Amino acid sequence: MGDTTPPPPTKGKESWPSSVQCPMLTATNYTVWAMRMKVVLRVHKVWDTINSGVSDEDKNDMAMALLFQSIPETLIRQIGDQETAKAMWDLIKTRHLGAERVREARLQTSSMEFDNMKMNESDSIDNFVGKLSSIASKSAALGEVIDEARLVKKFLKSLPRSKYIQMVSSLEQVLDLNKTGFEDVVGRLRAYEKRIREEEIQGGAQEKSEAFESFKKFKALIETEAGLPMKTLRTDRGGKFTSRDFNRFCDESEIIRHLTAPYTPQxxxxxxxxxxxxxxxxxxxxxxxxxxxxxxxxxxxxxxxxxxxxxxxxxxxxxxxxxxxxxKPIIEHVRVFGCMAYAKIDNVHLKKLDDRSRQLVYLGSETGSKAYRLFDSNTRKIVVSRDVVFDENKG
Known part of the structure; x- marks a missing residue:
């Protein structure tokens, strides 16, 4: 037998790449979809049938097949009767350009809303986080995802400075905000908010207690000076006047309560x-x-x-x-409030050339004492003195 040589390979039809997947068109991703599809069509050597309108039956069929794979069924029913890939591409572009402009307008509105968000003093952390997350979700649905670092910085920047400035400053110094998770920061602020509320509740209880004690002292003083018992008390409906201890004390003292209607100071x-x-x-x-x-x-x-x-x-x-x-009241000792006062320095260790008085500010008369109430601006302390010379033209 003689040597046999294999027959030369016959040139068959050109094989098309099959590993490239087509992106799926949605209601919000037309711009990105069009960019990806151009690449896919170029890889399959059929982009010129759409871009230049080249008439090649095999390329046209391949381009239409790729487009059919990348659009939803509802859109296939609307444009699937077209004869060329170029016609299909143009219809897809026409239908989605208007929607793309609407999407961009909505995205711009959402971005402005995100940038302008501020937490109100009356808002809670949970309520504000809900609003912020809602805008972030809306933006993501429109095709723009707000990264977590930006969300964290916006959250901290939007908090009321009067309540959270110390906590925000601490977090900015301790944490790397570019690497810290949003939920981590929110959790820390929730704990801080809870602590503030507990302190406010304690402070409110302390305020009510102080108001109650002050009223008891006032009642005792006024009844002693007048020689008559207190019969009636008219107040608003503030918590410090309607606490259980306050009401019980008024009942035991047989004081008739007159409470104004809410929000009617008249x-x-x-x-x-x-x-x-x-x-x-x-x-x-x-x-x-x-x-x-x-x-x-x-x-x-x-x-x-x-x-x-x-x-x-x-x-x-x-x-x-x-x-x-x-x-009749005695008023000859009254001076101009805030005027300059020179109080005598009572010190047995004064030297011959030392000052015999010091410059203070007149604040009025000391209750229960035949003396003046003065203010030392250097030490910020109240001084009570009887030997004082005033300059009422100078403050």
């Missing part, structure tokens, strides 16, 4: 007007002598002293002090 108009007059005086005497606002308590104390000793239209030829005490 039902206690006399007190509201007097309070407005008092605060007007406080602002005036603070500004007139350029006294700092943190001395408002002393200014209110002095204003109350003056209001009780000046005439009022409710009384004829009498002051409130005179009506209550049955004697």
């Amino acid at each position: 039902q206690n108009g006399g007190v509201e007007r007097r309070n407005r007059t008092l605060m007007g005086m406080v602002r005036s005497i603070l500004k007139a002598m350029q006294v700092p606002n943190y001395m408002w308590g002393e200014a209110a104390r002095h204003s109350t002293f003056l209001i009780n000793r000046v005439p009022t239209r409710a009384l004829v030829d009498q002051t409130p002090y005179e009506r209550f005490k049955k004697k």
Whole structure:
């Protein structure tokens, strides 16, 4: 037998790549889908049938087959009767360009809403996280995923500074916000919020207790001075006036309670007007002598002293002090609030050339004492002294 040589290979039809998968078109991913499909069609050497309209039956069939694999059934029913791949491509583009513009507009709106979000003082961490997550989910559905680092930074930046500034500063110093999970940060803030609420509840209880103790002292003082028992008390419905201890004390003391309706201060108009007059005086005497606002308590104390000793239209030829005490008030010791005062230094160890007085600020008269109440701006302490010289033109 002679040597046999294999026949030369016959050139068959060109084989097409089969390992490249076609992306599936959805209602929100047209732009990305079109970019991917162009690559797929180029890999299969059929993009020119769509881009340039080249008429090649085999390439056209292959391009249509690839397009059929990459669109949903509902869209196939609408455009599947087209004869060329180019016609199918153009119809897909026409149908989705409008939807793409709507998607971009919605995405821009969602992005602006995300950037402008701020947590209100009354919001809880859980409520705000729910709003933030809702916008992040909406953005993801529109094709733009907000990465976790951006979500964490936005969350911390949106918290009210008055309540969370210390916690936020601590987290920024201790944690790497680019690597910390969103749920981790939210959990830490939830724990901090719970602690704040517990302290507020304790503070509220303490405030109610202080109001109750102050009222008992006031009742004892007023009954001693008047020689008569307290019969009626009119207040709003604030928690400090409606606590169980407060109500029990009023019942035991046989005090008739008058409570105003919620959000109707006009039902206690006399007190509201007097309070407005008092605060007007406080602002005036603070500004007139350029006294700092943190001395408002002393200014209110002095204003109350003056209001009780000046005439009022409710009384004829009498002051409130005179009506209550049955004697005229003594006011020759009253000076201009905030004026300069020079108090004598009582020190047996003073040297011959040492100052005999120090410069202070007049705040009024000391209750229960024939002395003046003065403020030392250097030590920020209250000084009570009897030997004082005033310069009422200087504050």
